[in-house]
Amino acid sequence: MSSVLENITSSSETPYPAWLFSTALLATFTSQNNKVQAVQPAQASSGGLMSMFRRSAKVGIKPSPLSCIGFGGAMALGGWIVRDGAVDDGAGFNMAWSTLYLLVNGGASVRQIIRGKIWPLCLTGLALGNLGIYGRRFVYGEEEKLL
Structure with a gap:
């Protein structure tokens, strides 16, 4: 059991869990963009990013493209913060x-x-994993004593 906790603690010192989640979210946005256009082609008068968000809301895609971009960008930034040395x-x-x-x-x-x-x-599941990995580090810190 302690080796699992050691792996969780050591992976919280790297940006890779956050970047994995970020990559998955941004890839989801890219694939949704293709699916939304296939479901409902854009009209000549309405184009661009905002029309794609409106179409995805009508289709009922979850997570929404705006959610994928926002959370994907935030997790990429969080991974960069860890990589930059401010681990906690x-x-x-x-x-x-x-x-x-x-x-x-x-x-x-x-x-x-x-x-x-x-x-x-x-x-x-990736969000739960990141919550567990980074949450354990944030709550207990690096001075944590493994049982």
Whole structure:
């Protein structure tokens, strides 16, 4: 059991869990952009990023493209904070944004299983993982004594 805790503690000193979650969110945004255009082609008069957000709201895609961009960017920034050497500050930042992701998209991801979509639940699992990894570091700090 202590080796698992040691792995969690050591991975909180790296930006890789945050960057993995960020990459998954930004890849989800890219794939949603293609699906939304296939479902409802853009009209000549309305184009651009905002029309894509409106179309995705009509289709019911979860997490929304705005959520993917916002949380993906925040997690990338949090990984950069950890990489830059402020490990405890980055851990708190990543913990907070992972918690916010779960509050905004957690329930919807569980409901997406009914539609046969598993990827939103995988994103929620990544958020939970980041919450556990960075939350443990932020709450207990680096002076933590392993049992």
